[in-house]
Amino acid sequence: MPLVRDGAIVADPWISVADDAPVPRDGGAIVSFSRWKAEREALSGLNAPLGLALANTDDVTEIGAATNRFGVIALSFPKFSDGRAYSQARLLRERYGFKGELRATGAVLPDQLVHMLRCGFDAFLPPDDRLLRYWGRVVASLPAFYQPIGTVKPTVEGLREAAAKRPAAA
Amino acid sequence: MYVYDRQDRMFVQARVEQFRDQANRRLAGEITEDEFKPLRLQNGLYLQLHAYMLRVAIPYGTLNAKQMRALAEIARRFDRSYGHFTTRQNIQFNWIKLEEAADALQVLADADMHAIQTSGNCIRNVTADAWAGVAPDEIEDPRIWGEILRQWSTAHPEFSFLPRKFKIAVTGSPADRAAVRVHDVGLRMHRNAEGQVGFEVMVGGGLGRTPMIGKTLKDWLPKEDLLTYLEAVMRTYNRYGRRDNLYKARIKILVHEIGVEKMRADVEKEFAAVKGGPLSLEPGTIDAIAAHFAPAAYAPKLAFVPEHEALKRSNPDYARWVATNVVPHRQPGYAIVNLSLKPVGGAPGDATAEQMDAVADVAEQYSLGELRVTHTQNLVLPHVAVEDLRTIWAKVTAVGFATPNLGLLTDIIACPGLDFCALANARSIPIAQRITQRFADLDRVHEIGPLSLKISGCINACGHHHVGGIGLLGVEKNGVEFYQITLGGDPGPEAAIGQLLGPAVSGPEAVDAVERVIEAYLTHRRPGEEFVATYRRLGPAPFKDHVYAARA
Amino acid sequence: MSKTSTKGRVAAPQVLTANDLKNGAVVFLDKAGGWTTRISEARVIDDAAEAATLLDKANALQATQLVGPYLVDVDAAGRPLHLRELIRAEGPTAPLFA
Incomplete structure (x- = not known):
């Protein structure tokens, strides 16, 4: 399923880059937290927007004031019942003032959408089309x-x- | 008591429609059972052995007559005309249909009630002292804080998918009738050196597979910081609580594994960041909620009622009921009347629709329209004039709720057990029935004195067996029910986990074993010494010898 | 969930059970391939392969009709061997405890 924002499919300009693959110099790369920590200086030297993908066990307080270096931060729901990314999202938005796109990946289902929106997520990579189909209903619920x-x-x-x-x- | 305003009503009404939509999508095959399960659980709907079970919240144990009638209506229209009051100040209906569940929730919403977060890995219905607002020893009404916590925790976006369930209890009395030390978070109101009322915050208590007594995380927390501090506790738990093993996911395991000092340091670090934030409670917000729990406008009543005293002298049954089930009220001329849902041979905590309607009528006429549900599965009429006690006694005797056994051996706590529960390994209710039949002689029960007997049908410990003076835990061995016996448990301020006495016994043997424990106690007790005190003084040996001697 | 074997061997005859999605009732696969609330009408299955096939078919009904199908060991008279399943099939023993 493509990227969803505000209840509609949108183009996704970002590309997830594996830890052992080169980061494209023209930007738009989403790198892992461990890679960012390991190659922080080199990645900061890129004259291009950068995205970050966090596991839900990663400590967002380690990013701290650097959050707005990223155009997108992707948080993961390995299972919809694993709610750790909600805390990560609130910390990024409310404590560190992250202004970029906060993207939910993994088990992004309609009935958790409102929780996600309230915690600061604004972009979604759902596993199927139900998020889109039920968007209006669940947001209005x-x-x-x-x-x-x-x-x-x-x-x-x-x-x-x-x-x-x-x-x-x- | 708290009365919903337009916003509360709007919320619960919308929540019913949200659930109706979710249930319809499940019935239409649009969501899988795995996806639906947490949604129905967060609306109190389980699938048990025989049917769906609806668990309704009675926040901090307070409800009015109209709400009790709504519970009766649900029992009649959607169930088999009865319900089961639980140890968490909830009521469960055992025979609900998914197709009708939203209609049952609608009946609740129309009475300003809900079943929200009575299950699921979220913050559950907040419990409190059932005598809140009327107990003479109370420092402050814990229901104010129960209601603030109810609103804060309802549909919390960050804490709806925690590692595991999360239970909070509040007491405003030193006596602790809410078992706060065996909750994920226990809150005890007390005064600091300056005389200000605040909270002792205890964390990591709980029963279940790994029973633990809560540890004090903060000695005294100012009221305005309650929600910010709890937000820090919850966030720490959500981030670091274990999710790899269902049985190690409660906060008590996190506290146990990292230690209370590290837990305190983590929480304090997070608290420092959120303190003073939007969740800080303004005095105006607290006052607005507190106003709902302002003392009732009691009509002046005489504390000494000659007819009441005369009936106590002339009628031993009345005298016994008054001495046992009626306790002092902080308002002169009034009393707290406890209704026993523990008749001989009954299922502990069960009430029929007719009984619910009848006590609603009594409450309306004689208790300012208010009722309470206790964590010991009984009901309370919290505002009864002493001059009305004789009438009340006649009425609740007719209802079947006047068994004078409050706090005594036959005031048994029991979970639904294997007769209803999908998790259970053994039956609880039939054991409770047999014990109450064996100890049907009230003289004997009164001779034994204060003693709690608690029965759980599995290790999840919904029957609180760990904190029973006598605890029975049902286990299964090769398809046969057995019961482990624990002694010396105590849910109060001196909270203690009961100790295993010896090998598990069969169902019929369990009844005999209880009798032998009692015999040993009566043999060894000092004058006026309660069961748990005797057990603490002597240890298990004399009990063990007497219980198992017959089996050798 | 079932503590009974589901494939490879059949230690005892089995019946296939589930809860009805709409009303939660305990149901059993009957001889005609439908679902009945009476265990006396349940189809008793003696063959492990057949049991597995029927369970697969029942699992496919979870989308709109059933919840959690599984196999239950029964005796020659078709009564469940385990107390839990007996209570599920016949209802609560309380307050009619013998």
Whole structure:
């Protein structure tokens, strides 16, 4: 299945590069975390955007302030029931201010999409076409959330405050 | 108690439709069972031996009469007219159809209830002291924090696919009636040296295959930091908790393997980064929730009611019920009435739809419309005027909930066991039934005194056998049920895991073994000494000798 | 899940069981190839290869009809050998414990 953003298929300009393959000089390469750590200086010398693929066991705090060196960071869901990448995503977005594309790979299924969006993912490489088919339904499924996390929906607390300011509507 | 506002209602109503869509996609073959299972579990729907089982949350054990009637309606319309109250302040319905599950959830949502996160590898229904808000020894009502935690943990995007389930319990009393030391996180409210109320945070307690008593991660946490601190705990667990082995995935194993000092250091590092963030609790937010749990507007009542005193003198059954099942209330002239769901020969924690409706009526008329569910599988009428106790006694006797055995041997905790549960190895309910029949003589039960007997049908320990004064654990050997006996367990402030007494025994032998344990206790106890104290003083030897002598 | 053998040998005759997806009921493959809630109507399978084939077919029904099919050892009268399966087939023993 091709790359999905905002409920639509989009072109994927990035290429995953194996650890033993040369990194193309004209950019668009996604490299592994271990390779980036090993070849950090050489890769930083590239005059081209770089992408990073993390295993869900990789420690994102090691990237820290370097996050915005990357145009894309790909996080992995080896199984949909393995939720470690949700924590990685929030740390990248909320603590380190990552602005680039945060891509979910692996078992990216419709019923986990909203969690992913709320944790900061904005691009998806799903295993089949169901994510695309059910996108609208699952995104619309819940109107608000209790936690002040992410930006896709208002928070219940925010709605309460808004309602309190509009006593007539409460 | 907490009343849903428009936003809460909007959320649970939308959640019902979300689940309806998911169930329909499963029925249409659009999602596989593997994909559907966590979705239904996070809405409380299991597939058990005979049917689907729906586990409904009763957050921190509080519900109103209308909600109890909604549970009765579910029992009638979607089940076989009964339900089973559990050790986690939930109720389970055993005969649910997937096709009708969303309709049952709709009945709940219409009564401001849900089954959200009563299963799955997420933060489960938060439990609390069943006497919250009415116990005389209470420092602060733990339900305020139960509700704040309920909202924070509901559909949390980061913590919905944890390594394993996660249970939080809160107590606001030093007595700890919520067994906080055997939860993944236990919260105990207490005052620091400056007199401010905050939380002791305990982590890594739990029963199951590897029972452990929780360790103190933080002595005193300010209230405003509760959610940020827990976010740090959860994130540490989500990142580092084991996922390679189902049986080693609970946070207690992580704490055990890395040590509480390292756990504390990791959590503190994460806490330092999130402290003061958007999850910090503003006083206004806390106050708004706390207002829901403000003390009720109690009508002034006399603490001394001559007719009540007279009936206690003239009717020993009434006197016994009052002495056993009725406990002091913090409001003068009122009492806390505990309803025993442990009749002789009954299934512990079971209630029929008729019984649910009947206690809803009683609660409405005599308990400010409020009820509680206890972690010992009983119910509570939390606000009863002393002058109404005689009437209540007659009414709950008629319902069958007046067995005067609260905290005594026949107040048995038992999981559903192999009669219903897909995980069980042995039956629990029939053992409980036989024991209550053997000890049907109330004089004898009262002579034995305070003692908890807890039965689990498998090592997952839903029946809390590890923390029973007497614990029975069902195991299977070559297709035959056997029961291991543990003694000396205690869920309270002096929490202790029971010790294995000796070889497992058969079902009928288990009943005899309980009787022999009691005989040994009665032989050796000092005046006024409770069972667990005697066991701690003497150790297993006299019990073991007496139980197994007959088998030698 | 089943503790019984599924291929290679048949230590005892078997019946094929699952839960019905829609209502969760315990069902058994019957003699006509349909699914029945009564174990007395279940097809008793004596041949390991046949059991494996039938299990494969049942697994294919998991998309829309069944959950978790497996084989259960039974005695000559068609009653399950293990207590768990007996309770599944005949219902809870409580509160009618003998």
